[in-house]
Amino acid sequence: MDSSANVSERQAQAPALAISTVIFALRSDPSSGRPEIWLPLVRRIRQPHLGRWALPGGPLGGSESLQDAAARNLRETTDLEPTYLEQLYAFGGLDRAATRRLVSIVYWALVRPDQAGLARESENVRWFRVSEAAGLAFDHDEIVAYALDRLRGKIEYGSVAYHFLGDRFTLAQLRGVYEAVLGRQLDPANFRRQFRSAKDIVATDDVLQGVRNRPPRLYRYTGQPAPASPPPG
Amino acid sequence: MDSSANVSERQAQAPALAISTVIFALRSDPSSGRPEIWLPLVRRIRQPHLGRWALPGGPLGGSESLQDAAARNLRETTDLEPTYLEQLYAFGGLDRAATRRLVSIVYWALVRPDQAGLARESENVRWFRVSEAAGLAFDHDEIVAYALDRLRGKIEYGSVAYHFLGDRFTLAQLRGVYEAVLGRQLDPANFRRQFRSAKDIVATDDVLQGVRNRPPRLYRYTGQPAPASPPPG
DNA sequence: CGACTTAGGGTCCAAATGACTATAACTCAC
DNA sequence: GTGAGTTATAGTCATTTGGACCCTAAGTCG
Numbered sequence: 001m002d003s004s005a006n007v008s009e010r011q012a013q014a015p016a017l018a019i020s021t022v023i024f025a026l027r028s029d030p031s032s033g034r035p036e037i038w039l040p041l042v043r044r045i046r047q048p049h050l051g052r053w054a055l056p057g058g059p060l061g062g063s064e065s066l067q068d069a070a071a072r073n074l075r076e077t078t079d080l081e082p083t084y085l086e087q088l089y090a091f092g093g094l095d096r097a098a099t100r101r102l103v104s105i106v107y108w109a110l111v112r113p114d115q116a117g118l119a120r121e122s123e124n125v126r127w128f129r130v131s132e133a134a135g136l137a138f139d140h141d142e143i144v145a146y147a148l149d150r151l152r153g154k155i156e157y158g159s160v161a162y163h164f165l166g167d168r169f170t171l172a173q174l175r176g177v178y179e180a181v182l183g184r185q186l187d188p189a190n191f192r193r194q195f196r197s198a199k200d201i202v203a204t205d206d207v208l209q210g211v212r213n214r215p216p217r218l219y220r221y222t223g224q225p226a227p228a229s230p231p232p233g
Numbered sequence: 234m235d236s237s238a239n240v241s242e243r244q245a246q247a248p249a250l251a252i253s254t255v256i257f258a259l260r261s262d263p264s265s266g267r268p269e270i271w272l273p274l275v276r277r278i279r280q281p282h283l284g285r286w287a288l289p290g291g292p293l294g295g296s297e298s299l300q301d302a303a304a305r306n307l308r309e310t311t312d313l314e315p316t317y318l319e320q321l322y323a324f325g326g327l328d329r330a331a332t333r334r335l336v337s338i339v340y341w342a343l344v345r346p347d348q349a350g351l352a353r354e355s356e357n358v359r360w361f362r363v364s365e366a367a368g369l370a371f372d373h374d375e376i377v378a379y380a381l382d383r384l385r386g387k388i389e390y391g392s393v394a395y396h397f398l399g400d401r402f403t404l405a406q407l408r409g410v411y412e413a414v415l416g417r418q419l420d421p422a423n424f425r426r427q428f429r430s431a432k433d434i435v436a437t438d439d440v441l442q443g444v445r446n447r448p449p450r451l452y453r454y455t456g457q458p459a460p461a462s463p464p465p466g
Numbered sequence: 467c468g469a470c471t472t473a474g475g476g477t478c479c480a481a482a483t484g485a486c487t488a489t490a491a492c493t494c495a496c
Numbered sequence: 497g498t499g500a501g502t503t504a505t506a507g508t509c510a511t512t513t514g515g516a517c518c519c520t521a522a523g524t525c526g
Binding site (some may be wrong): 081188193197211213214215216 | 470471472473474475476
């Protein structure tokens with residue numbers, strides 16, 4: 001279609017539909033050892049916003065569900081499998097993209113950073129601290145902020161922190177997740193009390209070796225790996 | 234386009250994008266006087282699912298935001314203005330509609346039933362008790378169930394019950410809203426205590442006259458009329 | 467061996483909540 | 497007008513929850 005289409009022609013045009021994904025992972029600060037929230041961004045290789053960083057995403061394939069599309073562009077950018085994937089919001093404001101009316105259905109995901117994926121950066125894919133991810137293309141700054149809100153809400157509700165971690169973890173590691181997401185320190189003793197009484201977290205017989213203090217016990221999460229409420233549709 | 238398009242042609246076709254709205258209102262049972270949740274449905278006047286009841290909705294106009302589209306089809310079906318309107322979820326499963334790939338961005342709304350709108354039914358628009366809204370077209374049964382879940386969650390969180398009521402209400406009326414939504418009885422004394430300490434609900438100087446018992450005080454909600462978190466986009 | 471660090475157990479207190487009782491203020495039947 | 501009925505409103509008591517804080521356990525490191 002001719003890019004000189006006038007306003008009424010643009011209005012008659014069907015809105016374009018895209019899927020984007022906000023991908024969160026934890027990476028520990030090398031000096032302090034405290035975990036921080038990171039996310040991968042991709043560099044725009046075409047107009048508009050050429051050269052700026054943006055959320056991974058793309059058009060919805062004709063034979064994939066919305067969630068499959070989100071999982072696909074997660075895999076394509078990071079080579080990781082999500083441990084958690086949930087729809088965030090559908091953004092459809094009139095002025096999101098200059099060239100064409102664009103509706104984006106955005107997902108958010110958690111991945112485990114343990115694997116090689118975090119190192120797998122390239123010229124056009126790079127991981128950023130969430131606090132340093134500003135000046136993104138389109139309205140992606142707001143989308144990231146909203147995804148962070150959702151992450152905080154979900155972690156307070158309870159069942160999402162485990163998806164940042166491996167299958168076995170110490171309570172201190174779990175507390176580190178909470179502290180990184182909520183942005184404040186938590187009392188170790190009270191945190192322990194609260195999670196000892198949580199029914200879907202069980203102690204294993206093993207402890208973590210190789211630390212310079214008393215070896216902490218390892219725990220396992222036995223709850224559902226899938227989100228609690230949303231429908232499959 | 235030819236309706237005999239084969240599978241690969243259908244996959245190449247861009248998904249159709251529609252906006253639908255789940256509209257909730259309270260109406261009191263004539264005999265018991267207890268409020269119940271109702272919603273308006275429209276009868277399908279074309280295939281597929283011709284003749285069945287469905288959520289109000291339609292295609293997204295080229296020059297309206299998603300929320301504007303939801304408000305528009307709310308107005309078109311009920312002639313009411315929403316007191317609350319929030320995005321629910323984007324449904325995009327592959328088999329939602331037999332004829333074409335369809336992505337529906339669904340909103341949910343609360344309206345005040347006081348006005349004339351509830352009576353304004355027609356051959357193709359009718360209000361149903363939410364418990365009796367079954368066998369709807371497409372996947373609308375699941376969508377209504379999910380909207381109800383969201384409504385319950387939001388009402389427990391706190392700031393949404395008022396949007397069912399007028400600007401002045403008694404605590405018993407407010408409790409009626411909670412009981413209707415949560416589906417269980419609440420202790421009047423404890424309910425009162427809880428809402429006396431809520432900062433965004435203030436007592437007026439007036440009481441409700443014309444009841445056959447001690448006249449209850451009228452209260453006013455001073456919180457935000459808009460949803461708390463979602464972005465405008 | 468002693469200093470240091472984190473794990474893990476406990477107490478104390480304040481706030482929130484559920485179950486329940488009692489009194490107040492009105493209408494209505496008689 | 498008097499008492500029964502109904503709902504409003506206040507208060508009590510016990511339980512639960514969460515935050516602040518303390519103490520001991522079990523390691524490492526000098």
